[in-house]
Amino acid sequence: MLAKISWRFILILLSGGAIAFFTYQYLDSLQQTETIIVAEGDIPEQTEITEEMLTTITVEAQSADLLISDRVVEIDQIVGAITREDISEGQPMQMDPEMIVFQEQRAEFMTDDGRIDRSSFIPDEIRLYTLALEPHASVDNSLESGDYVDVLFTGEEQETGQSYSRMIIQYAEVYEVESFDESALGNLAKDSMVQHITLMVSPQESVALANAKSAGELSLVLNSSQGEQEDVDIIYESTMEN
Structure with a gap:
């Protein structure tokens, strides 16, 4: 009887000790912190990273391990590197080639x-x-690199001679926009200014643009959506008259 009680007592002590040990380990882990490197402010894509663009913050070590994989340990690891994408203020820096x-x-x-x-x-x-476009076809020369646009084609039906418009490309990114030195333009009317706008498109879309440019007129409209595709009907001249 005494032996049974002794073994029970020993098991209780061991269990209590184990619980106390693991509780201590857990609470101790919550107190442990690590320093991580984050962006001091927004860093645009295709920007050389300087030391001034980076700062450090202190977080729980457990959170850092769980939430941030392959994090940058030393600032020197990324000073002089180039961003492939926009990095937001406070975003942890990672050893991510993407x-x-x-x-x-x-x-x-x-x-x-x-x-x-x-x-x-x-x-x-x-x-x-x-594309070389006049202001009325290029959002009044207000487009900038990084904007997204839809491309409209306006042509004429051979059989009826009726004009029509349709959307041939949606959500194309503007790669580059020709800039003007307004002081050098003098008295030139803005309506007559042709601006060169370069779009990023697929190979198939480039063929569509070349064909459409030779068959009619192209114009751009600013697309401020997040890339959602819309079903857009062809609009004929007769439709507008009704």
Whole structure:
């Protein structure tokens, strides 16, 4: 009887000790912290990272391990690297090749004169296509690189001679926009100014643009959506008259 009681007592002591130990380990882990490197402010894509763009914050070590994989440990690891995408203020910096071009690859993304080569960031499946458009067809010359646009085609039916318009491309990114020196333009009327706008499109879309440009007129409309595709009907001249 005494032996049974003794073994029970020992088991209770061992269980209590184990619970106390693991509780201590857990509470101790909550008190442990780590320093992580984050963006001091918003860092645009295709930007060389400088030390001034980075800062450090202290977080629970357990949270850092769970939420941030492959995090940057030393600031020197990414100073001089180039961003592949926009990085938001406070976003942890990671050793992620989808996010950053690291120093060992940097030369592939630079021009001979030391500038960042934007064309190096164009995906293999994308083509650049340039349109020359007057203000009424290019959102009044207000487009900027990084905007998204839809492309409209206006042509004429051969059989009826009736004009029509249809949307041939949706949500194309503007790669580059020709800028003007207004002081050098003098008295030139804005309506007559042709601006060159380069779009990022697929190979098939580039063929569609070339065909449409030779068959009629093209115009751009600003698309401020998040890329949702819409079903857009063809509009005929007779439809507008009714």
